[in-house]
Amino acid sequence: MNSRIVYIAANTFREAVRDRVLYNLIAFALLLSGAAIFVGQISIEIERLVVVNLGLAAVSLFGVVIAIFIGIGLVSKEIEKRTLYTVLSRPVRRWEFIVGKFFGLAATLVVNAFFMAIGVFAALLYVAHKFAAADAMILVALYFIILEFLIICSLALLFSSFSSPLLSAVFAFSLFVIGSFADDLRGFAAMTHGLTRWIATAAAYLVPNFSTLNVISSVAHQHPVGGQLILQNTLYAVFYTVMALSGAVLIFERRNLK
């Protein structure tokens, strides 16, 4: 990776930390410790399931919210504060700026997820008193959540490259919701006929399929996740991210910044 991208990424990460993004970890810790302590008293035999389900759902939702709300401002804020002109007046290409921003945001989310993962495992140890070998599958679920973050970050950047922050947030969040129903969309597409079927199928494949990246329920029951799924999900997330980033770069390259 070239040094300019690394520099922009590091700067983006520093800025996110300075914006007190990691403060969400406090809310997360309170949520998880509260659940670990209280669920045992108000429910029956689901302490472990709640910790895993709630912990991973919180990692995912907190991350998605951060990815969207920071991602949408990455380009527009730089334009608004006119710092973008300073950056682009140096020997930095526009695509390097977009890619650097992406890696900076992704790094922020990975660090955030890392601390949250420590919280999940600590809460799990508190309720179960020991770890089982199958608990390693939680790491796979976390890995898939990080893949989800990559897609969301790239989409937020894509929308941010041509739209206002508010609209970008609406678009990105809508795609997150639609992407969670991706399997249903394909089901609906299969029920239609003719041209509608083609259009519906194309739309179903174009939206990100977040349901395939969600194995939280499965790992909560200590069910194994196949190696093939891990590999193919990784490739899917990488290709989708590259696709959305390429779109962002294409638009940003042609954008008139005067």
Added chain:
Amino acid sequence: MVAATVLAVSMASCVLLLSHIDKIRPRTIVDDSLYISSPKLVKRASLGFDGLMACIYWTRAVQYFGHRHYLQERSYSELAPLLSITTTLDPHLIPAYQFGASFLAPAPPNGAGQPERAIQLMEYGIEHNPDEWHLYYDLGFVYYTELRDYKKAGEVFARGSKLPDAHPFLKVLAAQMAEHAEDFATARMLWTAAYQTSQDANIRQNAIEHLRAIKVDEDVTNLQIAVARFNRREARLPTSMWELASAEHLQGIPVDPDGNAYDLTIDGRVLVANPDDFPFISRGLPPGYKPGPPKFHTRPGETPIS
């Protein structure tokens, strides 16, 4: 300083007002509301976090049952829908089947009195978790205890016993159902197995209560036989438990699991001294007896009565 005082006063006012509002709101509205009754709709609305939603709905089901059970309610109209949503959201949530069936099947006030819904729930659970032998055991249990359908119970135990990691007692239970279904020994075996195979305090406590009830039912049956034998031999009824005990060469006055002596009425009926202490007994109850609120007398961890 002024702002802090205003903040504290308004916060206290909010809490006070809410507690007053809670008092004037009809409780049934809060307890009986199931805003979305379609399991599929809840699953869609969970945005892929169906495992977490299942935990929330399971907790709601537990709270709903516990609250109504405590109040000695006889209607549990939302219990089955809550369990259906829970298991649709997460078909692998085994406690929802095991406990759900034990909430649904028993007659009120111990349960919802819906054994058919309990069977539906268990069959759904078996369909999605075919290798879980506990579910076959619990389903057979519902057939045995609530429906007295020993043939079906035997079939289910036999199905479960064929699983590779099934507990060996399932085979024994399947055989017992064929010939000795109504024996106390069979009932004792079932509840002892329930106690031994569960680590959950509630299940173990429930098993202990049933084992205590079986002991009482068996004692009363045997004493009633002794009274009849005495009647045949002496052409009259025994006047007291002392007389019966000495005529039958018993070692002292027979006592229930709590150490209280059984009573003998003037018309030769054997009664339990404190029927409220044995919520599951079917014999030795005074005429016209109405059960009080459920009481548990043994703590989890105590050994069951043999």
